[in-house]
Amino acid sequence: MSETALPIRISVLGPLHAEGGNGSVLTPKGAKNQALLALLALAPEMTRPRRWLEDKLWSQFGPEQASANLRQALSKLRGALGPFADILQADRASVALDRARVRVDLIEDGPPLDARVELLEGLDARDPEFEEWLRMERADLQARIARAAPREAKGILISCSTASHGATTDESDLMAEILANQIGENIGEQIRAWRQANDPDFPAELPPADLSVTCDILASEGGHTVFVKGIHLPSGRILYSKLQKVRHLEDVLTSEQQVAKLVFEAADCIIGKLPQVLDSARPESRATALSRLSMYRMFSFERDALREAYTLLRQAHELDGNGIYLAWSSMVRMIQLMELLEDDRDALREEAIALNYRAIEDSEDNPLVHALISKVRGTAQRDAYGAFDLAETAVDRNPASAFAWKSLAEAHMMKGDLAAAFDASARGRAIARNSPFRQWWDMGHCIIAIACNRAQEAIEAGEAAARSAPLSRPAHRHLLALYALDGQLDKAQATAVKLAKIEPGFTLDQIVNDESYPVRTLRRNGLLEPIRALL
The missing domain is CATH 3.40.50 (Rossmann fold)
Structure with a gap:
């Protein structure tokens, strides 16, 4: 066998290092070129679409420039690999490494025993998308290290x-x-x-x-x-x-x-x-930190943040098999489903329902689990009375839970009891007044107030949600219609401009005429027509 036919080894634990089967150093120069090699080495099947790579390394460039930058980086990477250049395979759609001839230390040897070892230490590709990918990979590695030396979550x-x-x-x-x-x-x-x-x-x-x-x-x-x-x-x-x-x-x-x-x-x-x-080595401590971070990401209502929230909750559940993390994961899928943030909506619905059942099996005596899965039961499974039963149980067992009151408010609304829905929502919102996630209750109250034809209360709650979460699409969508309904056309126009910045592709025509656009309560109550004055 020739030396160039031998596998090369790529080390991603610590600083990036590539070495040929003959002992030659193949590490490319330049952070972008190193990042490209790392992205391929850690990819599933060691292959990635060209567009994905461009987005991770040149997210702030236009498509043509990003494509040209990728071609240049591939050329430099081939040059660094020298006689091993044929392990890098590329066509018009994707880029890959020859899996049969590439060994990656993390994949071959598993996670290190020392949690202080850093993935791709010192690698800075100067792109926010790459930094986000690297942060997620490092978090995943830490979770794997913790699982490799498991400790029972005693509580x-x-x-x-x-x-x-x-x-x-x-x-x-x-x-x-x-x-x-x-x-x-x-x-x-x-x-x-x-x-x-x-x-x-x-x-x-x-x-x-x-x-x-x-x-x-x-x-x-x-x-x-x-x-x-x-x-x-x-x-x-x-x-x-x-x-x-x-x-x-x-x-x-x-x-x-x-x-x-x-x-x-x-x-x-x-x-x-x-x-x-708490001692960070304790599974319950690490799971608490991950789940807490997931809530901050979840309640931003942003597409990528919701994806990250789901990953964080999965890691929390792997560390500490608490059913509450499954219930929150189900809620993430529901938000993605309702906000039309992912293409495969049927898959989201099915996964939300599956997580729903797993959560209640794991934690059937937890009132918060009942409160969270009530939403899934009502929206994904269209079981209004099942949702009400779960929410009522949650409130009965913990009347101090703002989550329970919110679920009861939504269950009342599904059943058509708007007055009871408004009262329950107002109580939940008051209980959560000082929560860092209060926009969750503010936005819910805004929608229920709209259903009750209480426009001023809806505006007040929507504005509160927008103050707490300035990038919240739901808050700005509903405020746009409410301002137009109230004759505040200047505010409505300013909100439309802001919404266009945080929601790519948004148009006024879309919110008025697209039946699938997520403003169901506004549309059902006939409150979108005033927006036509802005068209």
């Missing part, structure tokens, strides 16, 4: 109690402990966590808790004052603290709106900070 231990200092009554102490447990329950719905029993008779036998959630309730003028505090016990870091007025102690039992808002906010803030304080 986060939470001690929930009253921090009474002797100046309270038995009744207020009981309500404080109930409130602390409600916060612990809300945390446990969103991540793998357990509330720890506080048994004074056996304190030494309890394993140390990760978190302490304490509540004090003191009598004050006009009612009572609640003090809530969440602490990461190993470090002593305070993750959340707040004083909140309540009128009656019974408000804790009935999850009155202000109490529900406090519970939801405390749980949300604590979860948001957990990845910063």
Whole structure:
């Protein structure tokens, strides 16, 4: 066998390095040329369409210039490979490496044992699309490293109690402990966590808790004052603290709106900070960080961000097989389906339904799972009463969940009870008032207000959603119609211009005349006609 017939080896762990079977160094010079080799080496079947490569390396160039740049890079790469140049195969549609003659360390040897090894260390192709691809590949590698040395996800231990200092009554102490447990329950719905029993008779036998959630309730003028505090016990870091007025102690039992808002906010803030304080080697810690990032990406409603959110949730579930991550994945598919962001809508619907069933099988006792899959049940499976049953169960089991109230609002709307839908939506929105993802509730309330012919409330909610998520297509779509309906044509025109910037291909004719365009409630209520004044 000639030396040039021997396989070449490409190392992607650490700095990129290519070596011929005869020991010769074949690493190309130039970041773009190295990036091209890396993109092919890590591609499925080691092949990629030309357009895909152009988009990753020259995304800010026009099609003709990007195509010319790719041809030039291929020429330089062949030159670097020298006598091994024939392993690089290209035609008018795609570029590939000869899989029979290429060995890639990550593929052949698997992920490294040392998590500090960086994929394609130091490679900077100076293109945002390549940077995004590389970030995703590195995240995937870290997840694979974690799986290669698996640790059981035992869950986060939470001690929930009253921090009474002797100046309270038995009744207020009981309500404080109930409130602390409600916060612990809300945390446990969103991540793998357990509330720890506080048994004074056996304190030494309890394993140390990760978190302490304490509540004090003191009598004050006009009612009572609640003090809530969440602490990461190993470090002593305070993750959340707040004083909140309540009128009656019974408000804790009935999850009155202000109490529900406090519970939801405390749980949300604590979860948001957990990845910063927990041991990153713990599967539940890594899964929490991935799922939290996925929510930021999901609620942007952007096509690529939703794709990334789905990947992050898949990685979270691989690390910690919690059904909540399947339920969120189902929700991502529903958003992609409803916003017409992917071509194969039937495949999205089928996958959303499949994830729906898997989530409920894995976590049938989780109210948040019930709330999330209620949307899928109603929209993808067109089962309005099934959706209502799931949403009602979610609210009944956790009346402090803004997600549960949103699902109940949408279920009421599917059943045609618009007044109940509006009330439930308003309550969910109020509970989630301080959430970093409040645009989710604002946008939902905007649509329900439109269905109820409450245009001013719809505008207020739509504007709130647009402030929280300036690139949100749904918010701007609905505001465009609402402004036109209200005679605010200048604002409508400005919104149309903004929408054209964030939604490639958007036209006013499309929103008015395309029956498939995702403004169903506006179209059903006959509220798109005023836009014709802008045509």
